[in-house]
Amino acid sequence: MKAYLDFEKPVADLEGKIAELQALGDEQGSVGIDDEISRLREKADQALRDIYAKLNPWQKTQVARHPRRPHTRDYIQRLIEEFTPLAGDRSFGEDAAIMGGLGRFRGRPVVVMGHEKGHDTQTRLEHNFGMARPEGYRKAVRLMEMADNFAMPVVTFIDTAGAYPGIGAEERGQAEAIARGTDACLKLGVPNVATVVGEGGSGGAVAIATASRVLMLEHSIYTVASPEASASILWRDSARAADAATAMKITAQDLQGFGVIDRIVKEPVGGAHRDTETAIDAVGDAIAEALAEFDGRAPEEVRRMRREKFLAIGRGL
Incomplete structure (x- = not known):
């Protein structure tokens, strides 16, 4: 079942009617129904194109957060052959x-790395919704140093609301770990390419996105703080997130x-989650x-150009 965003309601209504007619057609086998389905499908496709041609920043934020948007694991599975995962920061844990x-x-x-949010409740909890702790950034530094030693380019995928702000993370040096990640990116003698594929949130993104080339998917976002957090800071009202996203x-x-x-990497009509x-x-x-x-x-x-x-x-x- 498709997950529709609020502003996609006209498309949801049309595709709902298509589904009803398809079910009716399976029962009755009417040619007239097939013609109506084709007409509605064209209308739904046009509505989708019209909506996505004029998304505002808050709507783009919703698309960037869509639960079915492809994550790092999906990119690795399709783009990276012979992938061998490496774990741990050699200091605290994985x-x-x-x-x-x-x-x-x-x-x-x-060397490839990225934030992984997970695709269902269990995996989202397992991956902490893509919000890394200090050991995650220290692992990233370890991998970047390995890439430099063996002259391998670094490819990163960015998709996080931000670094994890928990007490344990702060006790283990979250800010220092992010700073060292950013420093490691800048020191690389090999090219690194970062792609913001969903949310690029705060230092949690910058720590592995300070790259020779930074790419963004068409409907992704890259921000110093989430729109909700920024609205709370600026206006003491998180409900003004849409205003913050625009500003x-x-x-x-x-x-x-x-x-x-x-x-900017163009997305399929309707966002990356549709294709x-x-x-x-x-x-x-x-x-x-x-x-x-x-x-x-x-x-x-390479360092000079970066x-x-x-x-x-x-x-x-």
Whole structure:
């Protein structure tokens, strides 16, 4: 059963009528019903295109959080061959909110990692809804150092509401772990490509997204704090999340204009959750093109290009 967002109600109504007519057609086998189904399907497709052509920032936030949107595990399963997961930070323990390991991306050995939210209640609890603790970021640093040692590019997938804010995480140095993750990204002598595939929340995203090239799916968001948290801070009213989403300029289109990200990856009509394979393949093509830009470049040049990219953000606005 499809999960519809509030603003998709016109599409939900049309697709509901289609389902009813299909059930009736199976019973009666009427040609007239088939014609009506075709007409309604065209109408539903057009309604979906019209809605997604003019999404506002809050609606994009809802799409970015859609429960059926593909997650890191889905990208790894489709894009990475011979994936070998690696676990633990060699200091405290394993954190399932960030999964990572070694594999081959279109024949090229890579280190891959990303936030994993889970797809049902059990796996969401197991992965802590994609909110990493310090050991998750220290594991990421360990993997990045391994990538540098063996001259393997780093591919990351970003999808988190933010780093886990629990007491235990703070006691184990959450802020320091995020800072070291960001520092490790900047020091890499190999190219790293980060793709925001859902939510890019706060330092929890930046810790593994400070990359040579930063990509975003068309309906994903990238923000210093969630719209709800920002509304609570600015207006002491989390119900004004839609206002905060608009004011903060968190969409891929806004961020490309500011130079924060390098490329927007188009999604299938209706969002990545409606055609996950097409969406994942589009991300794979974009990653391959980004990595190709750095072929044959020396480590110092890769570092210099990354540094200049981030120093240039906001200049000339």
